[in-house]
Amino acid sequence: MQSLKDIVPAAENNINTKFIVLEKGRIALSQKNKGRTGVEEQQKTCLALVADETAAVQFQMWGDECDAFEPGDIIRLENGIFSYLNKKHVLRAGWRGRAEKMGEFTMAYVEKPNMSELPWSSDPKTEKFFLPTNASSIGQSYLGKVLSCILSSPMIVFFLT
Amino acid sequence: MALKLTEKGSHEAENPIEVSLREAFEFLKPQLNPPFSLKVLKEEEYSNLNKAIIFGILAQPHLAEVHIKHLHAIITDGYGFFTRMLIKIVDELYVKLLDSVKIQVVWVAKEMLNVLGVGFDELLVALLRQTVGGDFSEGNLWLCLEMVTLVLANWDCLLEEEPLVLSKGLYVFLRLLTDHCRVRSNPMIDALKRMEVEFCVRLLREQCPLCLKIGRDIIRLLQDLVHVPEFKAIWKDLLLNPRQFGVAGFKDISQIYRTKTPSSYFLLRITPDMETKLRFLLTHVKFGSQKRHQDWFAKKFLGVPESEILLIDIVRFICCSVHPSSEIMQPDILPRWAVIGWLLKSCRKSYIEANLKLALFYDWLFFDETTDNVMSIEPAILLMVNSIPNHIEVTCTLLDFLLIMVHNYDIERKEIVSKGVSTALSALVKRGIVSSLDVLIRCDMIAPVLREMFGKLVMVMRDTHSKR
Numbered sequence: 001m002q003s004l005k006d007i008v009p010a011a012e013n014n015i016n017t018k019f020i021v022l023e024k025g026r027i028a029l030s031q032k033n034k035g036r037t038g039v040e041e042q043q044k045t046c047l048a049l050v051a052d053e054t055a056a057v058q059f060q061m062w063g064d065e066c067d068a069f070e071p072g073d074i075i076r077l078e079n080g081i082f083s084y085l086n087k088k089h090v091l092r093a094g095w096r097g098r099a100e101k102m103g104e105f106t107m108a109y110v111e112k113p114n115m116s117e118l119p120w121s122s123d124p125k126t127e128k129f130f131l132p133t134n135a136s137s138i139g140q141s142y143l144g145k146v147l148s149c150i151l152s153s154p155m156i157v158f159f160l161t
Numbered sequence: 162m163a164l165k166l167t168e169k170g171s172h173e174a175e176n177p178i179e180v181s182l183r184e185a186f187e188f189l190k191p192q193l194n195p196p197f198s199l200k201v202l203k204e205e206e207y208s209n210l211n212k213a214i215i216f217g218i219l220a221q222p223h224l225a226e227v228h229i230k231h232l233h234a235i236i237t238d239g240y241g242f243f244t245r246m247l248i249k250i251v252d253e254l255y256v257k258l259l260d261s262v263k264i265q266v267v268w269v270a271k272e273m274l275n276v277l278g279v280g281f282d283e284l285l286v287a288l289l290r291q292t293v294g295g296d297f298s299e300g301n302l303w304l305c306l307e308m309v310t311l312v313l314a315n316w317d318c319l320l321e322e323e324p325l326v327l328s329k330g331l332y333v334f335l336r337l338l339t340d341h342c343r344v345r346s347n348p349m350i351d352a353l354k355r356m357e358v359e360f361c362v363r364l365l366r367e368q369c370p371l372c373l374k375i376g377r378d379i380i381r382l383l384q385d386l387v388h389v390p391e392f393k394a395i396w397k398d399l400l401l402n403p404r405q406f407g408v409a410g411f412k413d414i415s416q417i418y419r420t421k422t423p424s425s426y427f428l429l430r431i432t433p434d435m436e437t438k439l440r441f442l443l444t445h446v447k448f449g450s451q452k453r454h455q456d457w458f459a460k461k462f463l464g465v466p467e468s469e470i471l472l473i474d475i476v477r478f479i480c481c482s483v484h485p486s487s488e489i490m491q492p493d494i495l496p497r498w499a500v501i502g503w504l505l506k507s508c509r510k511s512y513i514e515a516n517l518k519l520a521l522f523y524d525w526l527f528f529d530e531t532t533d534n535v536m537s538i539e540p541a542i543l544l545m546v547n548s549i550p551n552h553i554e555v556t557c558t559l560l561d562f563l564l565i566m567v568h569n570y571d572i573e574r575k576e577i578v579s580k581g582v583s584t585a586l587s588a589l590v591k592r593g594i595v596s597s598l599d600v601l602i603r604c605d606m607i608a609p610v611l612r613e614m615f616g617k618l619v620m621v622m623r624d625t626h627s628k629r
Contacts, residue, residue: 022453068172072457076174102174105457106441 005054005113007082009089009120013096015080019050019059020107021073027066047090050075051109058116060085060092065099074103082115089116164220166250167257176257178249185212186220193217197231210235211242215250219265229272240278247273248280251287252433260300267307274315282323285311286429289333294340294430295468302349305337309356320368328374331364332426335382340470342389362391369406376422377527378477380414381519400573415574418527418581421534424482430474435462439475439500443483448495455503469513472504476520484536498543502555505544518562525563526570526578528585535592538585546600553606560607564614583622 002017025047046066050059061069069075079097082089093099164186166179189210192198202210217228232243250258251266258266270288273281285308292305312319312330319326334357341354365372372379383399386392398405399414410416428436438458446454462471479497501521508514521544524537541559548555563582570578589595601607602616 100174
C-alpha cells in the first residue's frame, strides 16, 4: 500500500493506495469516449479532493463511482493510475483499476502537499517518469534541475530507493 | 443468487465478518442437513461449524429451526463462541443488515436467552445499544418494541440470571420514552410507549435496588418524564415517601445524588459506530483541522431535527466515558471541551440546550472527591475558560447556567448542590486543570452580577477547603 506522497505520474496502472474523500466537485458528463465495448458513450465524471496522512491529490471518479463515494468515505484503490488528464495530474481507477469503499471517517489526513498541484515535468532522459520542478530551476541546466529536484522534493525518496 | 447478510453498495468492499461466515457456510454446506454428524470436533472445526450455522440461521430464515437444532446438538462451550460472534455482528453490522436478517438476529438472541447461553446478557445489551434516540423510522421502532417485549416476557428469568440487563434496559427505555412521549400519538408509538412505561414503572416499583445501581443519572432521566402521570407518581414518592420503594436504608433522594453512574451506562445510548467515530475524533484529529470530521459526524448522526436529542447523550458520554490518559502528551489533538463547544452550538431547541448543559455539569452538582473523577468535570471548566474572549457568549451562558443550578436544581437540598459545586471547583484548581479561577472572576466581558455570584461561590469554596 503506497502513501499518497510517494505516487509519481506514470502511464501505468500501478498505484495501490488508501485515502479518505474530503470534497466532491460537481458531477458532470464526460466527452464521448469509446468505452470498454468499443461503443461511443458518455459517462458521469466527478473530481474529488482526497487525502491520506501524508498528502492530498485530486481523484477522478468515473461512472457510478460518482454516486457511490461521498465525503468522509475511506476508499481503497487497486491498480490505479496517476497521470495527466484534462490539463491536470489526477489519480483515478482507470479501466484496469478498482476503487472500493472500505470504511468511513476513521482516517487522519493532511491537505498539503497536493500531489496534483506539484509542478511535475517529464524526465527527458528516460521519458518515462516525471520529476517535479520548482520555480528557481527554470533556466538552469538539466543537471542543476535534477539536483534541485532531489534536494527540494519528496522525490528524494524515489531516488534513494 | 448468493446468500447475503448485508446490503452492499456497488463500490463497497465486502465486510470481512460476512465473508468469513459465508465461506464457512459454503464449505460446510453438505454437513448442515440432517442427519447431523456427532463426531467430536477439533477447535477450528468447531468454530467453523458455529460460523456456518450462524450464517445459515441469519440468511435462511425458513431453515432456522433446523440449524438451531443442529447447534444445540454440537455445542460444547456453553454457546460462548456463538454469542460472541453474534455480538460482533450486532456491533459492527447491525445497521447494514437486511431486514430479514435483523429479524433473525433478534430471534436467535431470544434462543440464547432461553438456553442461557454464555454471554446472552451482553448480546441483549448489544441489541439495546442499537435502538437509536431521536429515530422514528419503522425499523428503529420495531427494534424498540422487540426489545421491550423481550425484557417484559422474560422478567423472572432476567431477574434471576442477569439482573443488570434490567438496569441497563431501564436506562435505555427511560431515555427512549422521552422521545416517544414527545411525538404526536400513532398506534405503533402508543403501543410501544405503553410497554416501555410498564417496564420502567414495574422495575422502579418492584426492584428499586436494581434501579439505584444506575446512580445519579437515573434522576436526570426521570426529570424528563415528570409530565407523564405514571412517573409523576414516582417522583412524588421519591421526594415525599422514599420508604414506599422498600429499599432498606433508602431515606432520601440525596443518597442517589451521591452515587456516581458507572460509565458503562453512557455507552448504552451511543451506538458502537458513533462511539468509534467519537473516539477517533478525540484521539486522531488535529485541533484546528476538525471541521470536516465534525461535519461528517453531524451529517451521519444529527441529520434530522429529532436526532438533536442525541447531543445530550453524547455530551454525557464524552464527559464520563472518554477519559484520555495522555491528553497532555498530545497537545495538538482535538480536546473534549472543543467538541462539546461544537455540540452546544449545534443545539437548535432551547430544551435540548438546557439538557445538554445539565449533562455537562451534572457531576459538578454532586461532586465528591473520594468517588468522582475530576476528568468528568474537566470539559466544562475548560470550555468556559477557553471560550474567553472569542466565544465569550459560551462562557457567560455556561456560568449563568451553573449558578442557576446551584440555587434552583433542588431547593430543598441546596446545600448539597452548593457543596458539590464548590468541591468541584476546588478539585479543578488543586489538580491543576486550571491554575486559578480568577480568569473568570476578573473577566470584564462577563456581566458583573454573574461574576459577583460566582465570586461568592468561590469564597465559600476557599473557606470550606482551607478549613480542611
